[in-house]
Amino acid sequence: MGNMKLKFSEKMSSFLKNSGWLIGERVFQMIFSLVIGAITARYLGPANYGVINYGMSYVVIVGVVCSLGLDSIVIREIISEPKKSGEIMGTVMVMRLVTSIVSIVILFIFIRAIEPNNVVLQWVCLLESISLIFKMYEIIDLWFQSKLKSKYSVIAKCIATFSVGVWKILLVVNNASVEWFALSVTIEAMICFVFIGILYLRNREYKFIFKLSIAKRLIKMSYHLLLASLMVVIYTRIDKIMLGIYMSEESVGIFSAAVAIADLWIFIPLAVINSARPIIIESKSIDKETYEKRITQVYALVIYMGIFASLAISIFAKLGVTILYGKDYIKAVPPLLIIVWGSIFSILGAAREVWIVCENHNKYLKYFAGMGALMNVLLNLLLIKPFGIIGVAIATLISQFVVAIIAPAFFKDVRVSLKHMFNALCLKGVFERK
Template sequence: MFGEQILRMVAGLLVGVWVARYLGPEQFGLFNYAIAFASLFGSIAKLGLDSIVVRDLVQEPTLLKAYMGTAFWLKLVGAFLMLAILALATLFTSNDSTTNLYVFIIASGIIFQSFEVVDFYFQSQVLSKFVSICKITQLMISSLIKLYLILTGADLFWFVLVSLVDQVSLAISLYLAYRYQKLGGFFRHFDFTLAKKMIKDSWPLMLSGLAIMIYFRTDQIMIHEMLGARSVGIYSAAIRLTEVWYFVPVIIANSLLPSLINAKKAGENGYYIRLQKLYALMIWIAIGIACVMTFLSHWIILTLYGEAYKDAVSVLMISIWNGVFVFFGCAWSQWMLIENRTRMISFFQINTLFFNVILNLILIPRFGIYGAAIATLIASSIGHTMLPLFIKSQRIALKMFLNSLNPIGMFKENNVFYKK
């Protein structure tokens, strides 16, 4: 999984930066605006099922086909529901017909994300190398097409179309990987009782996923409305260098989820010791990345994107520190998932989103794209350090966060702030 993501980072730096240079800030900004707008509704199609299905497959492996089939059809229905809601949402924007076309092309790829249920199976079996191979295949196809488009002087439309091709090629490769396991088909399996149970457990995560996506993309949409497409392009260049690191906590958290579930079954003491170590690992990886990227931000932006994107330097220096809270939040969410406190995840994400939107409205008109970066960082810090103070059951997470900042004693087994 790390190997696949490293290749994705390299492709992002080589091909993605080349695309940004080729399109220029204006066209690159329009492209990223379309991606951001479509992404807002992509979480609806997921229905919050991702972690729920992995958890249930670990706990009840005998119901493999029932869970996979039920999740597949739920996600497919969710995709078409998302497209209908998206069609209504575009009526309330100032987008022209071309921009809306780009949004719908990108959003239609969500239909093929129903095949992510194959990924859930491999995660539950700790066999993610198969998924990584599929994603590497998709990445190679996508990168080669983008290089061809640049060399032939293609219009922005064709780069937008590649986003749809990415989803189709990944869906095909995932299905072929599942067939390779010779486990039999799951398309004919749908259990209404399981569907109700899964939706009951997952709807808070769906709201949380929607809040997260709005949290990460609303700044680009608000910048587009207030400052224009060029500003979105410059801001997106910096944000991409920030978000490229977010695969690290996802991989670590997803890989350790089965281990944490088993530790919970074995006994709470060892379970919380593992959580403490996970939190500390996440936070210090994020701090290390932030320090290096802050120091090299000027050189990185000018080397990769060129003089046209020089205003992205300060945005990168601010936004990279948001990773500390993102890394910690990823581990924190796994704990709440195991404890079946999914509603609490939604509570924190929605409140963090609220602060982010309010701060964007205040800071973007005053400080431009730098204000958007500051707003995101402040909102994230509030959501992970201040809000837990008001909820008794969540104070343990805050204590573990603070405990993890101690570089000397963070891995000591007796240094765990947990009381029954």
């Protein structure tokens, strides 16, 4: 019993340190990126800032396909079979490389087809999409997460963030065109790839090896998560695409400013979720009571962080938009007041994914996200013309609520997750000692 308590204490210590590194990274990135992002947005103006975000929406959707929905599964596999880490990671990296190259080509052809006269958008999408190749570093990042050693990837990401910040300042000083700013995404991914790769080589336990049998097994396990992730990114990104199609690139820029401020707090719960994931996965096979308590604790953190952050952002919305982005973006305030509350439901969904993977209920994720995507598209079609950006914000909020709360109620196997969330909201069992 004493050994178990000691082991748990060591795990919690590693968890807290790992979370500290992740939160520290996000604080640095938030402050630095917020300042640089605001300077960039002011320089580009709503229209060009909209082009950057419009193109990035397509790239993010394609990027989900490249990720293959494997994040939680890779961590679980590495924890359960540590001696096969090299084979698992090597296989996934080859899979990511192939899908990235194919996706870049398909995306460029697609943009050329739907926007044949918008050469600037074509170049922006191409330059941003090249980042998909270098984002293979995310696989190594998952290995660091599984070992609760995120400090290594944090160091690399902070170096990349700082470097790209300096790059953007130089672009502003030299009156660079919007295409050069689009290249920033790829430069940041490339720097992360190089530094995280170097740090992994200094800490690695096994060499990368590709195995077709592992690739087949991982695809079989992950396609539910892939479809779910694709649906999620559609209902979270389709708003900008539809704004670009039905309104203007300027409206995309204004809405993007609102989203950037609304998401300021998200880095904290995401860091907690990423650090808690290995502990929750491991506790599943050890003790059911502890396992369910950990899940409820994560939900509670997400809910109350979200309420506090959303209230704070709502109170200072107008002041924040004016200071950061200037009067050209003042129309971002009304949608900001709406979408900031949807962020809570979005993060609850991310937290529940850990439980979904542990319980092997992956197949339901695509149904949740599919319902959200369908709801978002339909609401956007109904609301975007009469209400503009505000209509898009309402559609986003309702869709996120549907995915997090309404959709799981339709499926018996996952309905218990709503009970965990309700217990978390009431703080039931969150502070009890086992």
